[in-house]
Amino acid sequence: MSDSNFVTILHVDDNETNRYVVNRMLRKAGFEVQEAATGEIALESVAHQPPDLIILDVQLPGINGFEVCHRLKANPATSSIPVLHLSASFVESKDKALGLDTGADGYLAQPVEPIELLATIKALLRIREAEESALALAKEWQTTFNAMSDGVCLLDRLGRILRCNSAMTNLLKKPFGKIEGCFYQELMQEILGCVEVAPLTRVQETRSRENEELKCGERWFSVTTDPVFNEGGIFTGAVYIVADITERKWASEALRASEERFRLLLENVKDYAIFFLDTKGLVIRWSLGAERILGYQEAEMLGQSASIIYTPEDLECKADKQELEIAVIEGRSENERWHLRKDGTRFWASGIVTPLQDEIGQLRGFSKIMRDFTERKQAEDERNQLLVSEQEARAAAESANRMKDEFLATLSHELRSPLNAMLGWLRLLNTRKFDEATTARAMETIERSARSQAQLVEDLLDVSRIIQGKLSLNVRSVELALVVEAALDTVRPAADAKGIRLQSILDPAAGPVAGDSNRLQQIIWNLLSNAIKFTPKGGSVQVRLERINSHVEITVIDTGVGISPDFVPYVFDRFRQADSSITRTYSGLGLGLAIVRHLVELHGGTVRADSQGEGQGAAFIVTLPLMPVLIETREVEGIPSRAGKKVPFDNLPSLEGLQLLVVDDEADSRVFLTTVLEQCGASVRAVASSDSAIEAIKFLKPDVLLSDIGMPEEDGYTFIRKVRALSPDQGGKIPAVALTAYARAEDRMRAIAAGFQMHIPKPVEPAELATVVASLAGRTGIPKP
Numbered sequence: 001m002s003d004s005n006f007v008t009i010l011h012v013d014d015n016e017t018n019r020y021v022v023n024r025m026l027r028k029a030g031f032e033v034q035e036a037a038t039g040e041i042a043l044e045s046v047a048h049q050p051p052d053l054i055i056l057d058v059q060l061p062g063i064n065g066f067e068v069c070h071r072l073k074a075n076p077a078t079s080s081i082p083v084l085h086l087s088a089s090f091v092e093s094k095d096k097a098l099g100l101d102t103g104a105d106g107y108l109a110q111p112v113e114p115i116e117l118l119a120t121i122k123a124l125l126r127i128r129e130a131e132e133s134a135l136a137l138a139k140e141w142q143t144t145f146n147a148m149s150d151g152v153c154l155l156d157r158l159g160r161i162l163r164c165n166s167a168m169t170n171l172l173k174k175p176f177g178k179i180e181g182c183f184y185q186e187l188m189q190e191i192l193g194c195v196e197v198a199p200l201t202r203v204q205e206t207r208s209r210e211n212e213e214l215k216c217g218e219r220w221f222s223v224t225t226d227p228v229f230n231e232g233g234i235f236t237g238a239v240y241i242v243a244d245i246t247e248r249k250w251a252s253e254a255l256r257a258s259e260e261r262f263r264l265l266l267e268n269v270k271d272y273a274i275f276f277l278d279t280k281g282l283v284i285r286w287s288l289g290a291e292r293i294l295g296y297q298e299a300e301m302l303g304q305s306a307s308i309i310y311t312p313e314d315l316e317c318k319a320d321k322q323e324l325e326i327a328v329i330e331g332r333s334e335n336e337r338w339h340l341r342k343d344g345t346r347f348w349a350s351g352i353v354t355p356l357q358d359e360i361g362q363l364r365g366f367s368k369i370m371r372d373f374t375e376r377k378q379a380e381d382e383r384n385q386l387l388v389s390e391q392e393a394r395a396a397a398e399s400a401n402r403m404k405d406e407f408l409a410t411l412s413h414e415l416r417s418p419l420n421a422m423l424g425w426l427r428l429l430n431t432r433k434f435d436e437a438t439t440a441r442a443m444e445t446i447e448r449s450a451r452s453q454a455q456l457v458e459d460l461l462d463v464s465r466i467i468q469g470k471l472s473l474n475v476r477s478v479e480l481a482l483v484v485e486a487a488l489d490t491v492r493p494a495a496d497a498k499g500i501r502l503q504s505i506l507d508p509a510a511g512p513v514a515g516d517s518n519r520l521q522q523i524i525w526n527l528l529s530n531a532i533k534f535t536p537k538g539g540s541v542q543v544r545l546e547r548i549n550s551h552v553e554i555t556v557i558d559t560g561v562g563i564s565p566d567f568v569p570y571v572f573d574r575f576r577q578a579d580s581s582i583t584r585t586y587s588g589l590g591l592g593l594a595i596v597r598h599l600v601e602l603h604g605g606t607v608r609a610d611s612q613g614e615g616q617g618a619a620f621i622v623t624l625p626l627m628p629v630l631i632e633t634r635e636v637e638g639i640p641s642r643a644g645k646k647v648p649f650d651n652l653p654s655l656e657g658l659q660l661l662v663v664d665d666e667a668d669s670r671v672f673l674t675t676v677l678e679q680c681g682a683s684v685r686a687v688a689s690s691d692s693a694i695e696a697i698k699f700l701k702p703d704v705l706l707s708d709i710g711m712p713e714e715d716g717y718t719f720i721r722k723v724r725a726l727s728p729d730q731g732g733k734i735p736a737v738a739l740t741a742y743a744r745a746e747d748r749m750r751a752i753a754a755g756f757q758m759h760i761p762k763p764v765e766p767a768e769l770a771t772v773v774a775s776l777a778g779r780t781g782i783p784k785p
Contacts, residue, residue, distance in 0.1 A: 010051040039063030073103030082124040199225040295342030348377035473516035487524040535560035563611035653774030655682035690719035697731040709740035735776035
């Protein structure tokens with residue numbers, strides 16, 4: 001009767017609403033339901049078709065529920081049907097006691113929770129099923145084994161023994177002749193001793209079997225009395241059976257204890273999901289731990305496939321079926337995998353499936369034990385992810401370290417190579433006399449090498465500004481054709497020196513772009529210089545400017561060494577060069593293209609490189625958006641590259657009659673500055689420290705002050721603040737120029753904020769220096785006589 005689809009329940013209640021609510025609940029649970037509104041109808045229905053269980057209201061019209069229950073239990077044909085009183089009126093303890101006394105198997109008060117009602121019904125059905133099984137077993141034992149082990153005798157209506165089997169004679173240890181005609185009470189008193197056995201009277205009253213289990217000492221006996229009636233229904237005697245059930249009682253007690261331990265296990269072990277499956281993989285038992293971990297109640301899972309807890313990907317590869325097959329073949333199946341809870345969330349579980357077999361080895365089902373290890377799995381995944389991240393970070397750090405070492409080695413080479421030429425020629429010029437041509441060539445070499453070093457410094461400063469996000473633009477409307485032509489003029493001498501043919505195809509109507517003309521020229525100059533650098537003698541470099549839809553493209557194409565396909569993605573990375581070995585053919589730090597990319601992106605454009613491979617030349621394409629409307633000019637701090645630009649030292653403003661003060665801790669710098677300024681007619685006083693400069697200011701009252709920033713003991717910022725603290729009579733208002741190798745935009749702003757009027761980064765162009773001094777002294781436009 002465990003299958004609710006084949007269980008019939010008779011519900012007796014005169015209240016139609018109660019019948020509807022309860023019957024709906026029962027049908028939803030899968031039971032077949034019959035209805036009756038009165039006790040009389042219920043008794044007729046039971047006589048016609050006995051149900052498996054009766055739910056009986058107490059307060060009924062006519063015969064009340066207590067009487068109906070009494071009649072049902074009094075009728076042997078219906079006495080075994082479980083009766084459950086369900087009352088909304090008689091809910092006192094005395095009412096429940098009365099109902100149970102009349103033979104009811106259970107008593108619930110309305111309103112009742114569905115789960116309680118269903119659980120009670122299932123419990124009563126299980127009890128009935130157990131009783132029927134016990135009766136069937138008893139009958140089987142009586143017909144099969146009682147002849148050997150149980151004592152059986154037939155009694156008359158007064159209790160005298162009429163007949164008995166050999167087992168009874170063996171039990172009484174008397175021959176049948178001494179047993180026949182004796183009262184069974186006297187004989188049983190000799191056997192059972194301490195127990196008064198008088199069931200004959202009861203069976204005459206109940207007209208049904210009486211059975212009781214008696215414990216005598218360490219032994220247990222089952223005493224069964226069945227009444228016998230003649231055709232007229234008159235009591236004529238009884239069948240009296242005495243069976244030694246000691247071993248069965250012990251086994252039952254052991255089974256009960258085992259089941260109790262098993263029940264406690266399922267109810268108290270909550271860290272593990274424990275459930276049992278039949279041979280088809282359907283759930284037949286479900287622990288509280290399974291409810292807690294998986295979210296399903298036992299009522300939801302009974303009869304359901306355990307595959308419901310597997311993920312879709314595992315179901316697709318039939319992992320649920322394979323698990324059971326492996327358990328049958330190998331005796332158990334262990335695994336760890338993701339599972340699904342009722343709410344759809346996933347958890348990582350370790351599971352063991354064990355096949356359940358009976359004593360002859362036949363498969364009866366499976367048991368499965370699972371434990372939630374999600375936290376451990378997440379911790380392992382996090383550790384693995386951290387390990388991967390650490391390995392990636394380490395690899396990146398090692399790569400960056402290698403790049404740093406390569407860059408420093410390259411930087412050292414690029415700085416030392418021109419320095420070698422400069423120092424070499426200077427030593428020769430200081431120790432020997434050369435003709436005018438050789439001397440001019442030497443000075444030209446020294447100047448070229450110095451400008452090469454200055455350009456390296458400028459590139460490094462640009463990269464520093466890029467990294468700090470401080471490289472900005474002075475945006476205005478720019479005609480790119482003019483910018484391209486200016487860049488071509490700058491690189492033409494280098495191209496001519498290598499016999500490289502420069503070609504330009506410029507669309508004069510390409511349209512203006514919004515940008516910084518100096519930085520745009522730097523972009524094109526870098527690309528052209530790069531193309532000339534990597535193009536062998538006799539090659540060609542072409543630059544094209546054209547409008548394409550709403551943007552402008554500048555393309556620089558060369559017939560040079562080309563780019564390896566593997567290196568193309570990294571060609572714009574800082575400090576990356578296709579060949580960074582000491583045997584490389586081409587010099588440089590690998591910064592030019594990185595600067596190009598950043599400047600292009602600052603202008604809202606893109607740049608890309610194309611090459612068919614090594615020896616196939618290369619093309620660099622810059623795309624810039626057209627200026628849609630006339631924009632308002634935005635003045636933003638910008639530091640255009642000055643390296644490589646040569647300003648002629650002639651027709652300069654006159655500094656005649658000016659008294660100048662130079663402050664620099666470097667003796668060579670003091671001599672250089674003094675010489676330049678004196679060449680322009682100025683009177684110059686040069687000192688090495690701020691203290692000496694303060695005294696000189698008070699004494700000389702110079703017209704213009706020129707001071708270094710990076711000096712020992714007291715830097716130029718502190719020095720100028722001391723100057724500004726002086727009174728005007730002492731020179732506190734003297735115009736001041738900061739001369740420094742600190743050439744960043746923030747260095748310039750810091751110098752102006754400290755009290756300087758102008759900021760000139762080193763290396764200083766003589767013409768620029770003279771012009772700035774003249775401007776501060778009010779001599780602008782007065783040429784030197």
